[in-house]
Amino acid sequence: MPENTVTAPLAPMESEDVVDAFDYILALQAGDIDTACSVADATGPELHRMLLDVAARIFIPITAVDDHDGEPCAHSFLSASLGRLLLEVRAEKECLAGVPGAAHLITRFT
Numbered sequence: 001m002p003e004n005t006v007t008a009p010l011a012p013m014e015s016e017d018v019v020d021a022f023d024y025i026l027a028l029q030a031g032d033i034d035t036a037c038s039v040a041d042a043t044g045p046e047l048h049r050m051l052l053d054v055a056a057r058i059f060i061p062i063t064a065v066d067d068h069d070g071e072p073c074a075h076s077f078l079s080a081s082l083g084r085l086l087l088e089v090r091a092e093k094e095c096l097a098g099v100p101g102a103a104h105l106i107t108r109f110t
Contacts, residue, residue: 013053021050025103040099051102058110085109 020043027035040047085108 010053010057013050013057017046017050018054020047021054024051024099025054025106028100028103029107036100048099048102051099051106055102055106055109058106081109 020039024036024039024043024047027033027039043050085105
């Protein structure tokens with residue numbers, strides 16, 4: 001990956017955490033509320049942290065703008081896309097602080 005504005009590497013995630021987070025995301029995306037609730041019950045309050053970890057691993061590398069002396073580059077549009085997505089989610093009054101809100105944000109962005 002080229003140098004960018006991200007300076008601190010992300011800590012590794014446990015493979016079980018990744019599986020649980022994506023199981024929840026995929027269940028919500030499919031409209032399978034029973035499975036989503038089952039995953040949420042099994043993981044407990046840690047699910048929110050896991051979803052934020054997954055989101056960081058998706059958003060940070062994609063939206064980090066390469067250093068081109070302040071000029072727009074091929075990746076600059078991704079930051080604008082993220083901004084539009086956050087505005088769209090905000091307009092729909094979806095709570096980003098909650099577990100379903102974080103999962104929907106990841107799904108919409110990707």
